[in-house]
Amino acid sequence: MKAIVVTDQAAGTAGMTLAERPVPEPAGNDVLVEVHASGFTPGELDWEPTWVDRLGRDRTPSTPGHELAGVVRALGYGTRGLSVGQRVFGLTDWTRDGTLAEYTAVEARNLAPLPGDLDFTVGASLPISGLTAWQGLFVHGRFQVGQSVLVHGAAGGVGSMVTQLAREAGAYVIGTGRAADRQTALDIGAHEFVDLQDDSLADVGEVDLVFDIFGGEIQKRSASLVRSGGTLVSIAGPVEARPAEGLAIDFVVEADRAQLSEIAQRVREGRLRTIIGKVATLDDAVAAFNPAERVKGKTIVRVRP
Numbered sequence: 075m076k077a078i079v080v081t082d083q084a085a086g087t088a089g090m091t092l093a094e095r096p097v098p099e100p101a102g103n104d105v106l107v108e109v110h111a112s113g114f115t116p117g118e119l120d121w122e123p124t125w126v127d128r129l130g131r132d133r134t135p136s137t138p139g140h141e142l143a144g145v146v147r148a149l150g151y152g153t154r155g156l157s158v159g160q161r162v163f164g165l166t167d168w169t170r171d172g173t174l175a176e177y178t179a180v181e182a183r184n185l186a187p188l189p190g191d192l193d194f195t196v197g198a199s200l201p202i203s204g205l206t207a208w209q210g211l212f213v214h215g216r217f218q219v220g221q222s223v224l225v226h227g228a229a230g231g232v233g234s235m236v237t238q239l240a241r242e243a244g245a246y247v248i249g250t251g252r253a254a255d256r257q258t259a260l261d262i263g264a265h266e267f268v269d270l271q272d273d274s275l276a277d278v279g280e281v282d283l284v285f286d287i288f289g290g291e292i293q294k295r296s297a298s299l300v301r302s303g304g305t306l307v308s309i310a311g312p313v314e315a316r317p318a319e320g321l322a323i324d325f326v327v328e329a330d331r332a333q334l335s336e337i338a339q340r341v342r343e344g345r346l347r348t349i350i351g352k353v354a355t356l357d358d359a360v361a362a363f364n365p366a367e368r369v370k371g372k373t374i375v376r377v378r379p
């Protein structure tokens with residue numbers, strides 16, 4: 075099968091090549107998925123699990139990309155809950171070969187059924203941003219109706235999902251980002267927008283929940299805005315700043331079938347949308363991830379037309 079592989083951590087996206095690889099065998103509790111659409115995050119090339127397995131052993135050449143939408147073609151020993159021919163989408167294991175390939179083997183529990191009226195391209199754009207937003211807001215942030223939420227990077231992949239989910243769940247949403255992101259953030263549901271270059275973050279006043287994607291100085295300034303009993307949730311690595319009288323939590327997104335299904339249902343009903351900037355083929359994927367070609371919105375690789 076055709077797959078994108080990486081062998082050289084120092085090379086970044088320039089080290090991605092299209093290669094011929096064996097079709098993976100589904101292990102116990104796995105499904106073999108025929109990949110129709112794949113999502114890739116450039117940051118993966120800096121993550122240890124892209125290069126080594128759980129025991130720290132070199133696992134190159136490895137195939138990146140951990141979001142997928144496709145069709146189940148085979149079941150591993152003992153696999154239950156999904157069947158051959160079923161449309162699925164989800165998030166694959168960071169330490170195994172990923173989804174920029176014609177086939178991938180993934181634990182069935184990491185996938186959810188993809189409803190027939192959701193396109194594969196949309197399905198592959200949802201897992202990381204949708205699950206990260208859901209888990210940060212509802213699981214780690216323990217959001218409650220009526221709370222105020224400061225959403226950093228509100229027009230970006232994760233932030234746009236947080237903004238929409240929070241607004242619909244009954245939050246007062248303050249989005250942040252660059253000046254050029256203001257209209258997008260307001261259009262998808264932010265009540266207010268703070269341009270991090272030119273507006274004062276301190277003017278936001280107290281909030282119940284901060285959803286941080288940046289870390290560093292912005293995280294520090296945001297922590298001081300968290301009201302007593304509130305929470306700062308970060309996806310930017312270990313938290314460096316804690317609210318004086320609140321909690322600080324950082325987490326890494328996990329696959330979750332029930333949450334994926336909640337997200338898909340909202341997209342079907344037009345209550346949630348992803349921002350897809352570019353759709354490339356597997357043959358063009360390497361060029362599509364060149365930083366010089368960067369576009370706003372998620373790049374999805376359509377592995378099968």
Ligand SMILES: NC(=O)c1ccc[n+]([C@@H]2O[C@H](COP(=O)([O-])OP(=O)(O)OC[C@H]3O[C@@H](n4cnc5c(N)ncnc54)[C@H](OP(=O)(O)O)[C@@H]3O)[C@@H](O)[C@H]2O)c1
Pocket residue numbers: 115117202203206226227228229230231232233250251252255270271287308309310311325326327370371
């Ligand atoms: N821990 C986890 O589980 C997890 C999960 C998902 C993502 N992440 C991480 O979270 C981060 C965000 O991911 P994403 O997919 O949402 O990225 P994204 O789509 O690039 O969104 C980031 C948004 O923030 C804006 N932005 C960036 N730097 C800014 C600055 N200095 N001032 C104002 N706005 C700025 C970006 O604008 P421009 O596009 O103009 O730069 C964009 O709108 C990434 O570092 C990613 O690796 C972590």
